[in-house]
Structure formats: C-alpha cells, structure tokens
Amino acid sequence: MLSALAVLALAGCAEAESEPSIAEFVFEQLGPQSCELMPVEMDGPRLRAITAENPDAPVAQGTLSGGLEGAFFGGGVYGADADGGLIVGVQGAMVSAADDSVQHLCLLAVSLGPVSPEGEDAAIVPEADMDTAAEGSFIAPYQIWEKDEAGAPRRLAIGTASSGTARFALNAAGQLSGTLEVELSQDDAKALPLTATLTLPLAENIISPVPRLKQNDTQEIAE
DSSP states (O other), X not given: OOOOOSSOOOTTOSSTTSOOOHHHHHHHXXXXXXXXXXXXXXXXXXXXXXXXXOTTSOOEEEEEEESSOEEEEEEEEEXXXXXXXXXXXXEEEEEETTTOXXXXXXXXXXXXXXXXXXXXXXXXXXXXXXXGSOTTEEEOEEEEEEEOTTSOEEEEEEEEOSEEEEEEEEOTXXXXXXXXXXXXXXXXXXXXXXXXXXXXXXXXXXXXXXXXXXXXXXXXXXX
C-alpha cells in the first residue's frame, strides 16, 4: 500500500522558490502509493459487508465525528529504522452514516525523535509546535479526497492534524498495532473539522526508507 522513494521529487511546483509544507514533503517523499483511493465499487454497504464477513481480517476501522459522522474502513503499514524513527500510515474510506457517501482519508503519523512503540500514549502535535514538542511526539500529515461524478479524484484537503494521541505496540512477530485519534481542521475544506479515532491491527513493516522530521525545521530521509 505504501511504498517509499529514496529521493524527494518536487519538480513541477508552481513556484520553485517556495518550500513545500510538511504534509506535501512527506507525501511527495513516499510517492503516489502513500495515498491511493479505493475503487468506486467499494461503497459503504460493500465495505460493511466485507468487514462483517471477515471479522479476523486485519482491517483498520474507526469512527468519525464533526464535519462527517460515520465510519472508517481501510488498511495500514509502518516503517521503523535503527535509530528509533517510526512512521505509521493508514488509508481508506470514510463512509457517511447519513447517506453512505464515501470520502477517502490518507493519514500518516511521523515520529519526532526516537520512539519505542510499547503501547504508551504519545502526543500528536500541530506543525507550529514541532520545535518545542517532547521527543517521541508525532506529527500527522493527512489528505482527504473524493471522486466526482465521472469517477475522477478530487483532493479536498491536505495538512497536518491540529492535535491528537497515538498509541502503538509491536508484537513478537514484528507487527504493529495501535490507535490514532486526530483532530483535523482546515478552513473551507469539506467535512472538516473532523475527529477520527482509528484502530490499526497487525500492520507490516514495509515503509523504507523512513522519513525523518527533525525539530529544527529540517526535513530529510533516513537511510
């Protein structure tokens, strides 16, 4: 689901002299598979039925409240490096409880400094607080998409979570599970503000290299 690129490709920016936002940087670095949308036929009733028929499948699920009331269905993976860097990625469908309409959420949690995923709560901080955040905190870039009447993708929002909590743990097989609770807010964006509480079961370690966000406004790729 998420495959990483070893180099940052920012060619084609409208203004070459402008720096990308944190969210743009991370998603560009990870490549297009960091935010793939479900096919049109995976609508709300179909997603609920598949989940009910396969209760043991490692499906990321969650609840949504605020600008969109409903449920989340998707999947997740993670990446970790020898220096304690950690990134967790979740993507999937946000299904409205009112009419079963579908929007698509791609959410990342990127550690600030080394992290040991042992099931303890860690803060998700806003971009403005990165430099003063405690070591082991996370920043959470996200994108929200929908498909138009012709099935073409249309991005509704890109940014970083304004607050939240992450809790991750590794099992003996090296699989990661946990929860993410995030507050997403962006002016003039459909479905926002939004609170998402997501449960991630048994994610595999497949993101490499791991993106690293240092707390001095630098952005780099950890090899």
